[in-house]
Amino acid sequence: MASKTRRNERRTDALSKERIVETAVEILDTEGEGALTFRALAARLATGPGAIYWHVANKNDLLAAATDEVIGRVMTEVVGSAEPQRAIRAVALGVFDAIDAHPWVGAQLSGPAGQSAILEIFEGLGKQLRALDVPQRAHFGAASALLNYILGVAGQNAANARMNPHLTDRSDFLDSVATRWEQLDPARYPFVNQVAAQLRDHDDREQFLAGIDLILAGIGTLH
C-alpha cells in the first residue's frame, strides 16, 4: 500500500488495474461494447495490449471489474437506510438508472462477468428483507424473485439499447416497436396487438417500479 502510493507520486501515468478499468468504462460509455478491445484500450493507455494482461487476467475479468465499479457505486450511494420497502425500491431504481446511464452494464449483469456485481445487489436487497415482516424461510426466495426480476429488466434494456443504438430518444424507440406490434397478425398475437398502445405511452421507469411493487405485494402475502 505504501509502495503503491510512492509509485503514484513518481509516475502518474503508471499502469494500474484501477486506471485500466477506468479507461475501459470510458470506452464502453462513449463508444459502446463493440469498441472495447485490448488494442483500443492499449492505444488509449499508450501501451501495448500485452501490458494489460499484467494487471487483468482476461477480458471477462476486465468487464467484471468495470461492472463492479458501476454497481458498487450505486450500492454505496443507496445505503440511506430508510424504511425497508423504500430501501428496496431505491436499490432497484439505482440499478435501473445505472443501466440507463451505462447500457453495457445491463448486458454484463445478464452474463458471466456480472456474477460478483449480482451478489452485491442480492445482498442489498436481502438485507432489507430482514427488516421486513417476512418469515425467515421465505427470505431467500423473496430476494431471488426481486433479483431475477431486476436482472430480466436489465437484460431487456441492454438488448434494446444494443439493437437500436441510434434511437436515443425513448419515445421514438417505443413508437417504432409499438408500430411493429400493431402490424403483427392479430389472430396469432391477440395480446401483443392489444397492448401495443400501452407500450407506446408507458414509462419504462415507472413500470419497472410497478413490477417491484407487484413482487413486494406478493411478498406481503407471505405470513
Place this chain on the structure above:
Amino acid sequence: MASKTRRNERRTDALSKERIVETAVEILDTEGEGALTFRALAARLATGPGAIYWHVANKNDLLAAATDEVIGRVMTEVVGSAEPQRAIRAVALGVFDAIDAHPWVGAQLSGPAGQSAILEIFEGLGKQLRALDVPQRAHFGAASALLNYILGVAGQNAANARMNPHLTDRSDFLDSVATRWEQLDPARYPFVNQVAAQLRDHDDREQFLAGIDLILAGIGTLH
C-alpha cells in the same frame, strides 16, 4: 412450395435453413455455445462456410432461428388451455425446462437473438391474463413483470451453466456456491451468509415456481 418439395425428393442432403438450424441446435446441445462456428457447422453439413450465408443472414440470425425453434416447440406444447393461473405456470415451467435441457437458450433469451422468442413467450403469458380478473390497464405491466422475471432466471441459469460446464450434478454445484457464500465476510455480506444454507438445499425449479406465484399473488391484489 411445390418446387421445394420436388427438390427435397431429388436431393435429401440439400442445404436448407431448416437443416442448418437443426444442425446448429445439435452442436449447441452437445458441444456448447463455444463450439458453434460457421466452420464447424459447415464441416458437419459437408460444405463450405459461405454456403450457409445463402440461407442465413448472419450468426445472430442463426442463433435467433435456433432459439425460436426450441421456444416455439415449448409454446405449442403448452397450449392445453386450463385455468389461466395454471396456464401461466405451464408457460413459465416450459421455458424453464427448455433452458434446463438447452442451456444456450437461456443466454440467447437475454441477448439480441432472443427477441422474437421473447415475443412468443410474452404473448403466451398475456393471453392468459385476459382470462384473469385483472383490469385491462394492468395487463401490460403484469405480463411484463412475469416475462422479466422469467428472463432473469433464464439468464442466471445460463450464466451458471456457462461457468460450471463440468458440474452437471445440480447439488454439487449448489454446494460449491453455498460454501463460497459461507466464506464471505459476514460483516459485509450478512444476508448472503444467512441464506447460504437455504441455497444449498433449495430446489431451483420449485423456487422458480414460487417466484411466479409471488408475482401472481401481487397481480391478484390489483382490482
Place this chain on the structure above:
DNA sequence: ACCTGAACACCGTTCAAGT
C-alpha cells in the same frame, strides 16, 4: 516487477469463381 509488440490461433463475413 513491469512493459513492449510481434506472432499465434481463431473468429465472422465476403466474394470471385464455379455448377
Place this chain on the structure above:
DNA sequence: ACCTGAACACCGTTCAAGT
C-alpha cells in the same frame, strides 16, 4: 439459384525480449 473455399479484417491471448 445455389455452392465452394480462399481471402479479408479483426479478435483475445501468449510470450520472448526488453527495461
